[in-house]
Amino acid sequence: MNVFRILGDVSHLLAMVILLVKIWRSKSCAGISGKSQILFALVFTSRYLDLLTNFISIYNTVMKVVFLLCAYVTVYLIYGKFRKTFDSENDSFRLEFLLVPVIGLSFLENYSFTPTEILWTFSIYLESVAILPQLFMISKTGEAETITTHYLFFLGLYRALYLANWIWRYHTENFYDQIAVVSGVVQTIFYCDFFYLYITKVLKGKKLSLP
């Protein structure tokens, strides 16, 4: 464990908490892509199947449970409790355009052709594209609530911190997880234009609106 990974996990948790607070307090999931949240729940489900079989540490187990809970509660709030505020018309990204290539690639490019390893690989590839429906929705509506931009900032920051964690682990313990690193780079690249808008607009007190 290193400081980049801890900060990354905290940033990831913070993002999920910000989203839950936004939905709960505003009693609305306007501007939130339910499809992205479904994909995140799928990412955690397919990645944390070893929750009961492969004990790594208390921290690892607790965080996996918390992440799974946050993901499913968020999906429930969007499609259940506050479904009347769900903007399904603008949440129109075709999930099959993501799932088909990701499933195909996880069968082609993995470390070993076993069910748990293919599911782990699927979760890594899926996570790198899971935010696209959300970014697509913002580009379609042309704007995002400020609290939503904070959610996206910490969500993007988490994987950027993981990139630093992998550099650190490569130099200190010669650890190199190619599938996770390549996917993490792709994932972080998707946030770049958002990061630019966040830093140049939101941090200056303006509302995030796309030209």
Place this chain on the structure above:
Amino acid sequence: EPKDLSHDEL
């Protein structure tokens, strides 16, 4: 060498 498949990261 076979990859360490412990996947100790979240």
